[in-house]
Amino acid sequence: MIEDIESATPALCRLQLGAELRRLRHRADLKSSQVARRLRWSPSKVTRVEYGDNAVVEPDDAVMLCDLYGADPATRSLLHDFAVVTKTKQNRWQSSGDHPAVQPTLHTFVELERAAVALRCYASKYVPGLLQTAAYARETHRTAVSRFSADEIELRVATRLSRQVALHREDAPLELFVILNEGVLRRTADSAMTREQLRHLASMSTLDNVQVQVIPFAAGFHTGMNGPFTIFRFAKTSAARPIVYLENLAASWVIAQETVIENYERAFSELQALAPGPREARNIIHKVLKEI
Template sequence: MANIDGGPGTSDSLKTFGAVLKVFRERAALTREQLAEEVIYSPHTISSIEQGRRMPPEDFVERAEEVLDAFGVLRVAARNVARQPGLAAWFRLWAQLEKTAVTLCVYECRVVPGLLQTEAYARAVMLDVPPPPTEKELAERIAARLARKELLRREPPIALSFIIEEAVLLRRTGGDEVTREQLDHLIECARLWNVEIQIMPLRQPHHAGTDGPMQLMETREHRWLGYAEGQQTGQLVAGRKDVSLMQMRYARMRSQALSPADSVELLKRMRGEL
């Protein structure tokens, strides 16, 4: 079995690839030793890759992709082993995967989802959270976020579902003018045939999303992945049981939130009150 020494030092993208490899290895219920036999690499090498201390060789990626039935995620993660300016390290893989998704579902309780943000709203959010970015960092982050918005009108189209807490919009991030523009943009996005926006009302005694924000994605192979994010961290969810649980919660939230039509009416009323 091959063993790899040397290679680049630990980087955010290497750590991300290692974490994704571990997720799919555990999903397949394989130990490092068992995976080593299947991919013809040493357990030491697999440990190093999972810890973000080794660059994954191309043949390793291909073998692991097949053995772990990772439906293309490991290949995408391997291409992502490089810095992408403007995107948080823990989010880069998900941002790459969403480019080829056929369905994307997003629940947010902190801010307007990035795919729906205006430039002014994005700038306000980025400047609010310490530490303050440099001008270069701010420009990179805004450019990366705006580039992701191309997904709304991608060909072939992607089915997009968003559930946003009403409280997020009542906060008026960035002030009244920024909020007016953001509300107008949400109303415009809701007119797109492939985009569904639902508002979770402020008063809702039954709420399936109290564990926090989450995203769900259907791949081209019609397999589902989940993503959850916290302070300075993000987690790809690939286990069938865990993804099923997230799907159950998202489905419940869709029934608890306002309908798409009622959500647009609420957005219009909120816009008129500014």
């Protein structure tokens, strides 16, 4: 049984591993029952692996599936490493000498974000990455506790900006619903950078697939004061089920339990009802712009 709250690295690796294996199986034009017969597995094992229902995926199992599906060597190696992480619960990338910007938590987070059809995000500290400018993203990494080098910062900024392509896909662009605490708008490190970010935020909020709301200080106490969170929702045809992603200074976590996810969905709906609408949000943004 998978725990309600898991460390993000093994959880995201397992979820991404399952989604990739299902994609490979479809490409190979095989049914899960056919795979089970060929590998002499129980009929439910293939499904459990693809949906991330097993907390641990044996690396040898991942390799056997890759071989059966005709995966290329690079994919085979990556999915094997994902399986190793689910088993050891350790970030294999941290000790291998690979660049920290390609650690599995970031890699799988980006891949799941690309696969998602909708994200619901409550942000209380900073503008979410999908809506950041390059200068704003650079500042968030410059002040991070990890103390990245200049080259690492630029690589991470480039990765963050590349994620924003999901909002502009011609085929089914990502639906993004963001609720910001007013303090996010008023946190200023550099006035020029902040003005650029706020103008960009106002502009992005006019997209049909992007909705931005702001909870003003005057709203008082509310559900979001328990902390920021992001809800991922995927297409019904995907192997990935809805998840909640949480993070703080020390670590990040994933929640996959349906009843807990429903609680976060309810919290987000309450915050949507509390916050003024998108048009009012743009008015608040422009008001803050004038005050800076």
